[in-house]
Amino acid sequence: SQTIHQWPATLVQPVGSPLSLECTVEGTSNPNLYWYRQAAGRGLQLLFYSVGIGQISSEVPQNLSASRPQDRQFILSSKKLLLSDSGFYLCAWKRGGNTIYFGEGSWLTVV
């Protein structure tokens, strides 16, 4: 069966520091991969999605970037964090069909 792993689960970072959140999917190949952010009172916002290695689409302009160095690996990064980057980040995947499955999320607090 397919599983998705996301880490770290919790992160506290100072303003201006870099960020790297990592996500891997097991048990499938060539999945679509997604990064969503959940900020308080704002629901879920799609940040990036990828349909293949090295293919990244950005949904909103922001201080973040994403990369897909391997088929089942998706990384969310920032060179310099802002206070407004705080939130709950969710990685998700889809392989065929129309259903997206989510990881457990990563809490980011920028202080």
Add this chain to the structure above:
Amino acid sequence: AQSVTQPDIHITVSEGASLELRCNYSYGATPYLFWYVQSPGQGLQLLLKYFSGDTLVQGIKGFEAEFKRSQSSFNLRKPSVHWSDAAEYYCAVGGGGSQGNLIFGKGTKLSVKP
């Protein structure tokens, strides 16, 4: 524009009572519809989905939802709520395709009174 509206931000029901969470969508094509549940500090778990066919779909944990095209709605129901159902519930719509992105509502927080 594609959108999902969950009119109720917060609902409180007594344990054992019935539940209905509302969801309305705006989508240009035939939508794929989903309900997810999120417990505090956790990721999203898929409750159920509708793609086509029978408009009443059954999901996990005793939940069901009914697709009503004429009302652009996909309301979630449960006949008898358990304390463990307290969580945030998200309705989402997607059109499939190569991207398969979902558009989410802002969620409804469910509290359950003993």
